[in-house]
Amino acid sequence: MIQRRKTRQITIGDDQHGCVKIGGDAPVSVQTMTAGYTYDVDRCVAEIHKLAAAGADLVRVAVPERKDTQALHHIIPQVSVPIVADVHFHYERALEAIEAGVHKIRLNPGNISDRQQVLKVIDACKERRLPIRVGVNEGSIVERKDKQKRMKELGAVFSDNKHGHLMAIMIAKLEEYLDIFYERDFYDIVISAKSIDPMLVIDVYSEISKRFDHPLHLGVTHAGPKETGTIRSVVPLGSLLTRGIGDTLRISYANDPVYEVEDGLELLYVLGLRERRGAELIACPTCGRIQVDLFKLVQEVRKKLAEEIELPIKVAVMGCVVNGPGEAEGADVAIFAGDKRGIIYVQGERVANVPEEEILDRLLHECRVFQGRVQSGQAKLGQKVVEIIPPDPIGELGSGFDKIAAGKVEKLTPLTISQS
Ligand code: SF4
Secondary structure, three states: OOOOOOOOOEEEEEOOOEEEEEOOOOOOEEEEEOOOOOOOHHHHHHHHHHHHHHOOOEEEEEOOOHHHHHHHHHHHHHOOOOEEEEEOOOHHHHHHHHHOOOOEEEEOOOOOOOHHHHHHHHHHHHHHOOOEEEEEEHHHOOOHHHHHHHHHHHHHHHOOOOOHHHHHHHHHHHHHHHHHHHHOOOOOEEEEEEOOOHHHHHHHHHHHHHHOOOOEEEOOOOOOOHHHHHHHHHHHHHHHHHOOOOOEEOOOOOOOHHHHHHHHHHHHHHOOOOOOOOOEEEEOOOOOOOOOOHHHHHHHHHHHHHHHOOOOOEEEEEOOOOOHHHHOOOOOEEEEEOOOEEEEEEOOEEEEEEEHHHHHHHHHHHHHHHHHHHHOOOOOOOOOOOOOOOOOOOOOOOOOHHHHHOOOOHHHOOOOOOOO
């Protein structure tokens, strides 16, 4: 079990939008950012609904212009998750967003640095008890000409670290900026220090976690397309989270932000940092034994499970009966494909043997029935009732399915196969 680092706790939201706690003993929350224009009210509302349905705890919106902060007056009453305004360059946007009822402000010390302006935002947030994220980004920590000078000045601080100069600048910038907040006795702060370099992300958050007790927002900025951004994000975030560092996170992809939410949640599920919502899908990678279109089936099953199953039912989709039973052990509902057919088990008991074209519907039917039994107390998740003994994968057995279907394989006893 992961021991979480102790941090201060802040609360974001209200009765209509729900209250999300970040830090302390609160579960690690998942956030994302809308990809469309905030001033396009209907589309923005629709996107926020979609992200909330995917499981986002908070949604951030960009407010580069006054028309974006004005749109917040119409957006916020229509949505059901707390909204964060992402403010860059113009402190007035922060004041306007606060006026419009936003639940949290994100400031970037790299582009709003005037002390008086920052104090105005702090005072407005303090009056409405709104938290602020101080988000330092490697790419915008200081002006470029200043960066060279400060790299020389501060590089010695972490001289044994490959990114020492950048870490030093990011931490120094945070310290300087946070002093403005402390001057006003303002501590409802979340901090972040993102970079595109995953190793710098690990190093800088490790260092920050020793220096500040504010909750940490983890992220790799501009991680790229989902195909490569997943590894770029999950490696550093997973590394930090397993060490108890991190209270909220955003995964950033050049893709639909729904993927950011799904992958952020999955990361927390596999680390045991959040209770799973919805089904857990296990699937085999396929090999030369495969006799159905498993990749297509897995994608269809994934989509349908997300739409129809609320409980964390473990579902296994396996390409054959050779390794499948062992690998699907512990699954509540499992399908083992064979020669254009599939055998379906519910908690180890065979319930169906259907042609390939019926696998999806029958599997979902069994998942729905099983979910109903769990909800009515007739079954329990993770309770396997029949041992599935896999056949010997070596020798004349091959994929084994035809022999199993014909009842010739003794080792599957007592699970002899018959048409359902
Ligand atoms: S379950 Fe069967 S088809 Fe899938 S990878 Fe394992 S042996 Fe190959």
